[in-house]
Amino acid sequence: MPADLQANGGRPIVISCPGCRQRIAAGSRFCTFCGAKIPDASEAVADRRIVTVLFIDVSGFTAMSEQLDPEAVSHIINDFFHVLVDPIYRYGGVVDKYIGDAIMALFGAPVAHEDDPERAVRAAWEMQVSAQEFSLNLERQTGIGLKVRIGLNTGLVVAGAVGGSQRADYTVIGDTVNLAQRMEANARPGKILVTSETYHPTKHAFLFDPLAPITVKGKSEPVEVYEVVGPRPRAFRAVEDDIRVVGRDAELERLEDAWRRAKAGKPQAVLLSGDVGQGKSALSRRFLSAIRPDARIHGARCLSYEQQTAYALVGNLLLGCLELPEFAPSAQIAAHLRQFLSGIFPDDAGLADRLGHLLGLQPERPDMRSLSPRQLRTSAFLALNDLIVRLASQGPVVLSLEDLHWADDASLEWIRSLLDRLGGAASDCPVMVLIQARPDNELHAPELDGPLAFMTIALRPLDKASSLDLGAMLLGATLGALSPQ
Incomplete structure (x- = not known):
């Protein structure tokens, strides 16, 4: 008799699937309802x-x-x-x-x-x-x-x-x-109340109000608590003035070379590739901090749970331009979009409808409502690319796109269309596209090749001396205080 029946007099033991919570027989390797793999009980x-x-x-x-x-x-x-x-x-x-x-x-x-x-x-x-x-x-x-x-x-x-x-x-x-x-x-x-253990890893994405510590049964000390105010606007994350990076001088110089070419009117695309923890974000912020006085910086970050959400990256980029949070009402988004565009394209009343498609807004113009989904997408991408080129005519533009390994397919298609547009642009188009991604490249889409080819900067692990420097910086210690081992 199987072990999972012996323990209960021949009757099957029932467990819950950790995925869908349906009751299934113990010993099952996969859930018969949702197909999820069932962890072995000894492991669980x-x-x-x-x-x-x-x-x-x-x-x-x-x-x-x-x-x-x-x-x-x-x-x-x-x-x-x-x-x-x-x-x-x-x-x-x-x-x-x-x-x-x-x-x-x-x-x-x-x-x-x-x-x-x-x-x-x-x-x-x-x-x-x-x-x-x-x-x-x-x-x-x-x-x-x-x-x-x-x-x-x-x-x-x-x-x-x-x-x-x-x-x-x-x-x-x-x-x-x-x-x-x-x-x-x-x-x-x-309302939503969280502990400090939840607050600290999420404060970059949400606004919180710190409340008075509360007394909790079983705790010797009062517990710090925070009330969620709402999502932060998905504007590009503030670029700090004093960011130190260690062992990346050569990579930083290559970024600065690309920026000089872009600022001179020759569009550039740079892929910053590195594993988790190798300093992609720190290097990018250090570079952007240095060029901030001369550049109009717009950015967005791909999120792992938005891989199946069409236009997630593009929508985040536009919401950042409008300085709006992700859960803003549609009416507020539409009003901000029209106001934002009025100073850039005063004579193009249809542009808001075209870009609004990327933000989930329903078109107001009858000619837009008659378009197929593919035609709407193409029209919206052209509009966004027109906007970027027009912004660049007012001054150099940097687009910082983070964690592209989590990008949705529609946003990847937009990036390809943008690179095609920049690659075929006439002279004097000062745009730099800076993309961060992991080298394992979880993208389920063709390579982003086109007329404007990427310059790839691959981050390697730091050498021993640079690792010690980094440790000293993070620990607030001096090199002399660290063991040479």
């Missing part, structure tokens, strides 16, 4: 990992239960949970469990990503936005509104199968979970 029991835990609780559920028919309440709460759960899975998380009118979700287990805290906060913010829209509609129909409180914490957990011989569920346990639940309990309705 001792799996220690860093996870961001999210708790969300519905406020107003009790009042609604008292005033409405139970069947109506059931339909409403199911619809509400569907709205709330969607962002969790879209950002790579999983629902761990439903606890009455609360949900516990995980980011980092069973599948880990390098930006799980950011994914979790983005999901939480989108859940709040969706909850507010749902509540407004519900209030118009029933006179009753719902709000949600969300709490997040990031830390070490033990992940694996927890349960008895007849049923075991994949979950996580540890103090990290308890503290996340305390964050939810202390959050105001309609």
